[in-house]
Amino acid sequence: MNRTTLAICAFFGLALTLYWQVQDKRNKMALVVDTRIERPDFVADDLHTTEFNKLGLVDSKMSATHMEHYSMTNTTLFTDPVLLLYPQNGKAQWQITAKNATLEQQTNKVSLQNDVIINAIDIEEPLQSLETQQVTFDLETMIGRSEDPVIIKGNGFLINGLGLFADLNAEEITLLSEVEGTYEPH
Structure with missing residues (x-):
């Protein structure tokens, strides 16, 4: 060679x-394996859950197209959730829909984000719907809060405002600032 x-x-x-x-x-x-990336402990599609209080009465119902639960942070993520809330009197009065939701099990708070719509189940209810981009509910006290713009539609009125405080047990909703409205009598 x-x-x-x-x-x-x-x-x-x-x-x-x-x-x-x-x-x-x-x-x-x-x-x-990157240990900093938390992977879900379980995943569910087409989920339907019902939560009961200590007396055995329904507290809330939730359905979603997709759900992921993370046990390290004790957090559950939902896609396209539909939440029915049952205040103290035991009848479902509000249906809440959104694109996404996060449930923090330690604090028992659910935060709904992106195109949040709260609809009254009873068509005779004066307040028919509420729209915002984010709202957080404490599922124990049934108190909701938001800092985002809010649109409230009812029988003959439309109200816009910034920020929200809602006590579903007391059936009170307060817009926090920049409130404007129109009323059309029947």
Whole structure:
């Protein structure tokens, strides 16, 4: 063999060795699990749940197209949730829909985000619907809060405001600021 043939063989041998080392490192890196990324403990599609209080009465019902539960943070994420809230008197009065929701089990608070719509179940209710982008409800006290713009529609009136405080047990809703409204008598 002459020098040229030996040089070509050495070059290809070196290239093959370097290629093998790079592939070996890639394979080892692929096996490393990033422990900072929390993965859901369980996932459900087309979910329907009912929560009961200590007396055995229905507290709330929720359905969603997708749900993920994370036990490290004790958080559950919902996609396209529909939440029915049952205040102290035991009858469902409000249906809440949104694009997303987060339930914090430690505080028993549900935060609904993106196109939140709260509809009255009873068509005779003076307040028929409320729209906002974010609202958080404490499921124990049935108190909701929002800092976002709010639109309230009712029988013959429309009210806009910024921020919300709602006590569903007391059936009181307060807009916090910048309140404007129109009323059309029947």
